[in-house]
Amino acid sequence: MGELIEYGQLFIGGAMADPAGRDTIDVVSPHTERVIGRVPHAGFEDVDRAVAAARASFDSGVWAGRPLAERIDVVTRIKDGIAARHEELARTISAENGSPYSWSVLAQALGAMMVWDCAIGVARDIPYEERRGGVLGPLVVRREPVGVVAAVAPWNVPQFVAAAKLAPALLAGCSVVLKPSPETPLDAYLLAEIVTAAGLPEGVLSILPAGPETGEYLVGHPGVDKVSFTGSVAAGKRVMEVAARHLTRVTLELGGKSAAVVLPDADLDAAVAGIVPSAWMNNGQACVAQTRILAPRVHYDELAERFAAAAGALVVGDPLDPATQVGPLVAERQRRRSLDYIALGRREGAKVLAGGGRPAGLDTGWYVEPTLFGDVDNTMRIAREEIFGPVICLLPYDTEEEAVRIADDSDYGLSGSVWTADVEHGLDIARRVRTGTYSVNTFSLDMLGPFGGYKNSGLGREFGPEGFAEYQEHKMIHLPAGQGESPEEPAGAPAGHGEG
Numbered sequence: 001m002g003e004l005i006e007y008g009q010l011f012i013g014g015a016m017a018d019p020a021g022r023d024t025i026d027v028v029s030p031h032t033e034r035v036i037g038r039v040p041h042a043g044f045e046d047v048d049r050a051v052a053a054a055r056a057s058f059d060s061g062v063w064a065g066r067p068l069a070e071r072i073d074v075v076t077r078i079k080d081g082i083a084a085r086h087e088e089l090a091r092t093i094s095a096e097n098g099s100p101y102s103w104s105v106l107a108q109a110l111g112a113m114m115v116w117d118c119a120i121g122v123a124r125d126i127p128y129e130e131r132r133g134g135v136l137g138p139l140v141v142r143r144e145p146v147g148v149v150a151a152v153a154p155w156n157v158p159q160f161v162a163a164a165k166l167a168p169a170l171l172a173g174c175s176v177v178l179k180p181s182p183e184t185p186l187d188a189y190l191l192a193e194i195v196t197a198a199g200l201p202e203g204v205l206s207i208l209p210a211g212p213e214t215g216e217y218l219v220g221h222p223g224v225d226k227v228s229f230t231g232s233v234a235a236g237k238r239v240m241e242v243a244a245r246h247l248t249r250v251t252l253e254l255g256g257k258s259a260a261v262v263l264p265d266a267d268l269d270a271a272v273a274g275i276v277p278s279a280w281m282n283n284g285q286a287c288v289a290q291t292r293i294l295a296p297r298v299h300y301d302e303l304a305e306r307f308a309a310a311a312g313a314l315v316v317g318d319p320l321d322p323a324t325q326v327g328p329l330v331a332e333r334q335r336r337r338s339l340d341y342i343a344l345g346r347r348e349g350a351k352v353l354a355g356g357g358r359p360a361g362l363d364t365g366w367y368v369e370p371t372l373f374g375d376v377d378n379t380m381r382i383a384r385e386e387i388f389g390p391v392i393c394l395l396p397y398d399t400e401e402e403a404v405r406i407a408d409d410s411d412y413g414l415s416g417s418v419w420t421a422d423v424e425h426g427l428d429i430a431r432r433v434r435t436g437t438y439s440v441n442t443f444s445l446d447m448l449g450p451f452g453g454y455k456n457s458g459l460g461r462e463f464g465p466e467g468f469a470e471y472q473e474h475k476m477i478h479l480p481a482g483q484g485e486s487p488e489e490p491a492g493a494p495a496g497h498g499e500g
Helices: 044-060 068-084 086-097 101-125 158-172 186-198 212-219 233-246 268-279 297-313 332-348 400-408 423-432 464-469
Strands: 010-012 015-017 024-028 035-040 129-133 138-145 148-152 175-179 205-207 226-230 249-253 259-262 292-296 351-354 371-374 391-397 416-419 472-478
Touching: 010 044, 010 186, 035 086, 035 186, 044 148, 044 175, 044 205, 044 212, 068 086, 068 101, 068 158, 068 186, 086 101, 086 158, 086 186, 101 158, 101 464, 148 158, 148 212, 158 175, 158 186, 158 226, 158 464, 175 212, 186 205, 212 233, 226 233, 233 249, 259 268, 259 400, 268 297, 268 416, 292 297, 292 400, 297 351, 297 371, 297 391, 332 351, 332 371, 332 391, 391 400, 400 423, 416 423
Parallel strands: 148 175, 148 226, 175 205, 226 249, 259 292, 259 416, 292 391, 371 391
Antiparallel strands: 010 015, 010 205, 024 035, 129 138, 138 472, 351 371
8 A cells, every 4th residue: 555545524424524623543554654544533523413413314214214125235235345345445454453464354354244244144033023922911022223323443353343333233223323443444434435335325324533532422422322332441441431421322342361271182283273373363463362372281391382383483574465474563552562561471470482572674563573471370460461462371270170260260251262172071161161252172253143251351242143132122012911913923013113
């Protein structure tokens, strides 16, 4: 991306509009440290305009009142537009945040397309209105769109997370104000072009790149009915506090410090091959990354050697080079954070088995070597705090009970995995660890199942019918006793908000 990419307007209510202020955001390449893009910085007045447009579109029924089939047609065109432009989206995101291009194609772009596609399938199967037999007579239970949604997306997987929020919200009939991160606003403009071409009605979607102050104003806006936020624990707590002023509903997808448990009977070749990409994925900037690897002491030395060799073999470099496996961190502050934690780990007594500094030959850019610490105790800060960089901890354990205790001994509970020769036994381990998603002999994130966290990893769920329900209200309607259809005779939803 050689030439400066500039946008002079904001996408408000489905159309490009001049911003209220003159503040701008410079998008800086994490590889070259040069400005590659510039967009307006949305302010409070822009939020007011966007929320007003969303409220007007929702209350008018221009979108929520459409039959589900028509909403699915528009969202399908959005999905197809993302698929058609997935390489452009992947290149843009890699240039903005440093994701390796090969990973961006699969996870950033095609992954986002899959989120849209899976949400369409879920929307078709949701019972929008059903009849039940109540204690006092027949009941009609309706699912209706929650209203105006404020969706706040992070910089690490901007299109994937935007899709996780926008797809179910739009399919449910909601209107949305999306706030992309100031580090990654350029791909959001591509999304604006895609939704416009898909025929999304006026007012239904606004996209406002901005920093935390504007984000706080958005989530605290009295015209917002629902907030969906992805980010840090500290920011999530602030979102919840601000949203509580108006009892605004919140979904929070926050951090993680997930453990990959290698059992003594595991195929070590398969375990190493499976854990390495899930530990250092997206340059370590992934909330679901397997950042604690638990190794049985009987195999500890062998696993330490294997993981260290694998970390040292990862190709580090220009994120737009298809051969790159680990790119730069998104900003200088993130590079400094990782290096500070590496220094802390050394002071805490952990041993650097691989990496530990800036990669040789990469003097420009916010690079940190893929780093592996050995001899880590779970009480160390490097094992307890989310680093959000390419820094992984290897922890020994003696018994399976100790491994489960260590995996569960965390303020987080977002993801995890277990590696074993006995899949059913692995399933038993998965049941015992308090975390929102878990994998046996693999690492995956399925868009048809619920994704979210226990403990400090968040509130609510995304994906699947559980995530779809986050954008709906449930209404109970009583009918006179002895009248109405029986529970065995379902009725179709009438025209109006949330028609199924």
